[in-house]
Amino acid sequence: MxxxxxxxxxxxxxxxxxxxxxxxxxxxxxxxxxxxxxxxxxxxxxxxxxxxxxxxxxxxxxxxxxxxxxxxxxxxxxxxxxxxxxxxxxxxxxxxxxxxxxxxxxxxxxxxxxxxxxxxxxxxxxxxxxxxxxxxxxxxxxxxxxxxxxxxxxxxxxDKRFGFEKIVGNSEPMRKVIELCKQIAETDVSVLITGENGTGKELIAQALHENSLRKGRPLVPLNCAALSPQLVESELFGHEKGAFTGANFQKKGR
Structure with a gap:
């Protein structure tokens, strides 16, 4: 819904x-x-x-x-x-x-x-x-x-009402997911979102971010399955010049 x-x-x-x-x-x-x-x-x-x-x-x-x-x-x-x-x-x-x-x-x-x-x-x-x-x-x-x-x-x-407007679904399980997200959005907890491809995991993450205390800070989506562990670490936390092969410049983390 x-x-x-x-x-x-x-x-x-x-x-x-x-x-x-x-x-x-x-x-x-x-x-x-x-x-x-x-x-x-x-x-x-x-x-x-x-x-x-x-x-x-x-x-x-x-x-x-x-x-x-x-x-x-x-x-x-x-x-x-x-x-x-x-x-x-x-x-x-x-x-x-x-x-x-x-x-x-x-x-x-x-x-x-x-x-x-x-x-x-x-x-x-x-x-x-x-x-x-x-x-x-x-x-x-x-x-x-x-x-x-x-x-x-x-x-x-x-802002409070429209944080989840991109999430479309009228099933009872989806309504429960949205209600749960509304409850935890303003809390300072880690959230693990699981589900099959195409079920809206990234939309849920965006809605949580937009309604969280960190909404003024960056939201960084990464396809971790397509990146090596070293590149994931580099994307998130940055690296120094020469830290690994191909690291020709210093990179700041996100």
């Missing part, structure tokens, strides 16, 4: 993600700005349209608050006396890869805007901030980051 997923199942995943998003409210925002009046003014504007906001009046305080709560968006000044906005971007993404960061400054240049976006900011605003413009840009940044989060979660679910 081919391991597959239906349109209804994918829709259920989207509905579940949307439900989780609704539970989060309009988003929790951290405003980092050493200009207290500007920070509190931005907070008041955003809270009026339903966002929940915390204020940090220094970069160091902002980093401390980032480690204590999981924010959906960080709105940070770029130029501050202690820790600048570039460092806030780095720290925020290190603590929470899904957080959206929007930077603002009264000293705007094309170079600083480009650099902030390269570092991972999703938008760049110039003081003084327009009330409606601030609301729109914050909503846009949150929507973008939420799409990134939902897509990542769906990709992870699909």
């Amino acid at each position: 081919s391991v597959d997923t239906t349109t209804e199942e994918l829709q259920a995943d989207s509905d579940e993600a949307a439900s989780e998003d609704a539970d989060r409210g309009r988003g929790l925002i951290l405003i980092v700005d050493d200009d207290r009046n500007h920070a509190e003014g931005s907070r008041d504007v955003l809270e009026m349209v339903g966002f929940r906001c915390d204020v940090a009046t220094s970069g160091a305080e902002g980093i401390s608050m980032l480690s204590q709560r999981q924010y959906d968006l960080v709105l940070t000044d770029l130029v501050m006396d202690d820790v600048d906005g570039m460092e806030i971007i780095r720290q925020a993404q290190q603590i929470n890869p899904f957080v959206a960061v929007v930077v603002f400054t009264g000293h705007a240049t094309i170079e600083t805007a480009v650099e902030a976006l390269k570092r991972g900011a999703v938008d760049y605003l110039v003081k003084p901030l327009n009330i409606e413009g601030l609301r729109v840009r914050v909503e846009r940044a949150l929507e973008h980051q939420e799409l990134v989060r939902v897509n990542r979660e769906l990709e992870e679910r699909l």
Whole structure:
């Protein structure tokens, strides 16, 4: 039986993600700005349209608050006396890869805007901030980051479902093999796969590899029956120049 997923199942995943998003409210925002009046003014504007906001009046305080709560968006000044906005971007993404960061400054240049976006900011605003413009840009940044989060979660679910889609079989023994492979794929054990020619041993090995903790490392298929013991050892572990007849160069193992 081919391991597959239906349109209804994918829709259920989207509905579940949307439900989780609704539970989060309009988003929790951290405003980092050493200009207290500007920070509190931005907070008041955003809270009026339903966002929940915390204020940090220094970069160091902002980093401390980032480690204590999981924010959906960080709105940070770029130029501050202690820790600048570039460092806030780095720290925020290190603590929470899904957080959206929007930077603002009264000293705007094309170079600083480009650099902030390269570092991972999703938008760049110039003081003084327009009330409606601030609301729109914050909503846009949150929507973008939420799409990134939902897509990542769906990709992870699909990876788990589709690891065995190349294995076709509807017999009870084959279903048992696939279920067993799913159970052992994430364990750190040695696996011996036996079977006659054409029964899918290499497909099973590939599926196990794709669902294992080593999926980012090479999978090296070798037909050991067609190679001498010396060549098998050389293919797997490499050899030094002159190790045997014909070894004219050093070869690294796989």
